[in-house]
Amino acid sequence: MKTNAQGLVLIKQFEGLRLTAYQDVVGVWTIGYGHTGTDVRAGLTITNDQAEQLLRQDLARFESGIGRLVAVPLNGNQFSALVSFSYNLGLANLQGSTLLRKLNAGDYAGAAGQFPRWNRAGGQMLPGLTRRRLAEQSLFQSKEDA
Structure with missing residues (x-):
């Protein structure tokens, strides 16, 4: 499967676009639409096209990971x-989560109820993460457009 238009809008909205590398709230070097990795360092700048390319590459990795982890x-x-x-949050956090355990047991409602629990970074509750988790929960629970 591929991320749909609603999911792409959600990711772009909450990640934001930064063409110069910065450290996120927990100190991880980040660029573009939330891209991280060994290729991101202080002083790095990219173009809009490069940000889109990094996003597509990152999405492919996460789409593949969801495909491997989700059994329903x-x-x-x-x-x-x-x-x-x-x-x-990373695939490792999903892999060890109650959200995934409930989902793979067929408890879709229980899985949906887990999204808001993931609203902390560096041990602090962040309003932006609360809004993102609620948006993800809403998308998860919404009927797909035909």
Whole structure:
């Protein structure tokens, strides 16, 4: 599966676009639409096109990861909400989560209820993360457009 338009809008909205590398709230060097990695360092600048390319590469990795971790059927909105969640928190956090355990047990409502619990960074509750988790939860719970 691929991230749908609603999921892409959500990711771009919450990640924002920064063409110069910066350290996020927990000190990780970041650029573009939330891209991190060994290629990101102080002083790095990129173009809009490069930011889009990094986003596509990152999305492919997270889409593949969701495909490996989730053992139950998902609609496009559920899949895209999980991609956004993992894009922000990492696949390892999803892999060890109660959210994934409930989802793979077929408890979609229970899984949806777990999104708001993931609103902390560096041990602090962040309003931006609360808003993102609620947006992901809403997308996860919404019916997919035909």
